[in-house]
Amino acid sequence: MTQEGVIKFQLDWHAGPVIACALQATLGHWRDVLHAHGLIGADPARYGGIGFGNVSCRCRGGFLITATQTGHLSTLAPEHFCQVTYWDIVHNRIRAEGPQPPSSEALSHAACYDAHPDICWVFHIHHPQLWRQAADLGFAATPPDAEYGTPAMALAVSELAGKAHLPLLIRMAGHEDGLIAAGHSGMDACTLLLNKVAEAQASSALRR
Numbered sequence: 001m002t003q004e005g006v007i008k009f010q011l012d013w014h015a016g017p018v019i020a021c022a023l024q025a026t027l028g029h030w031r032d033v034l035h036a037h038g039l040i041g042a043d044p045a046r047y048g049g050i051g052f053g054n055v056s057c058r059c060r061g062g063f064l065i066t067a068t069q070t071g072h073l074s075t076l077a078p079e080h081f082c083q084v085t086y087w088d089i090v091h092n093r094i095r096a097e098g099p100q101p102p103s104s105e106a107l108s109h110a111a112c113y114d115a116h117p118d119i120c121w122v123f124h125i126h127h128p129q130l131w132r133q134a135a136d137l138g139f140a141a142t143p144p145d146a147e148y149g150t151p152a153m154a155l156a157v158s159e160l161a162g163k164a165h166l167p168l169l170i171r172m173a174g175h176e177d178g179l180i181a182a183g184h185s186g187m188d189a190c191t192l193l194l195n196k197v198a199e200a201q202a203s204s205a206l207r208r
Contacts, residue, residue, distance in 0.1 A: 008149035009107050012086075014097040018078040021059040030123065030186040031055045031066060032075050037194065039125035042072035047176070052126045054103035057186065061085055063113055063122075067100035084110060089154045104149045108172075111154040112182045115162035121186045125193060126177040130200040134171035134179070137199055140164070141171035148175035167192040 021027075031054075034040045040053030051071025056063045062085040070080045082098035087110040094110070096102045103109075109122045134141055142156035153172065157180060160170050167183030169192055183189035 008092070008104065010091075010093045011101060012093070012095040013082075013101045014095075015099070016097045017099070019059075019064060019081055019083045019098045021064045021081075021083065023057050023059055024064060024078060024081055026186060027055055027057045027064055027066075027081070027121075028076050028078075030121070030190050033190060034123060034125055034193070035071075035074060037197070039127055039193065039197070040071055046126075052177075054105055054109075054124050056084075056103075056106075056109045056122045058113060058120045059083065062087075063109060065102050065106055065109055067098070068103050070100075087114075089114070089151055089158070092151050107149060107151070107154040108157045108180060111158035112161045112180065115158040116164070116166070116182070118166055118184050119161065119182045120184055121189050122180060122182045123186075123189050123193060124178065124180050127179065127197055127200070128177045130197050131171060131177045131179060133200045133203060136203065137196060139169045139171060139196075141173045142175075144173040146172075146174045148172065148178060169193070169196060 042051040051069045054066045056065035067080050067082045079099040082096050082102040084096045086095035094106050105124050112119050112122045140160045146152040146156045167188040170180045172178035181189040181193045
């Protein structure tokens with residue numbers, strides 16, 4: 001698996017002011033909840049210290065997403081969000097605007113929004129136990145050769161998201177410890193994630 005946190009798509013980023021989106025504070029809330037549970041963050045002992053995890057939500061004109069390499073921050077400010085206004089998954093292109101560039105996983109977020117009209121929130125997290133136990137817990141996985149930040153990963157996510165019931169959880173098999181949760185609301189997606197993390201931890205404890 002390749003290095004985490006590196007933007008692989010063709011990015012047309014227009015640096016600009018803080019994005020005016022009514023859902024920014026709510027998105028920041030859910031991001032900080034996931035960070036408090038260790039599902040988003042940065043750890044010198046993992047992935048070479050590169051930050052991991054990101055969140056997004058639909059907003060007028062595209063979707064709002066956390067900026068690249070903000071995982072180390074315990075809470076985010078408005079300048080830590082970016083709006084993706086255009087994407088082309090097949091040709092690996094993203095157009096975005098805001099104070100900072102978008103997360104390196106923005107293409108997979110876009111794939112979820114394209115695939116299912118009822119998906120309004122997408123959370124990408126990392127959790128080793130949950131990632132390893134995905135099959136046992138009954139949720140789908142992308143192919144192991146589909147790497148993060150690539151059209152192959154985005155297309156695989158799109159295929160799974162398009163036929164799933166919401167909220168959904170997907171194991172990114174080619175992205176170490178990476179998972180995507182998506183739903184109609186942030187509450188739906190976050191609750192599913194935290195419940196599945198608890199199941200994975202309980203299952204691991206029973207095996208000891």
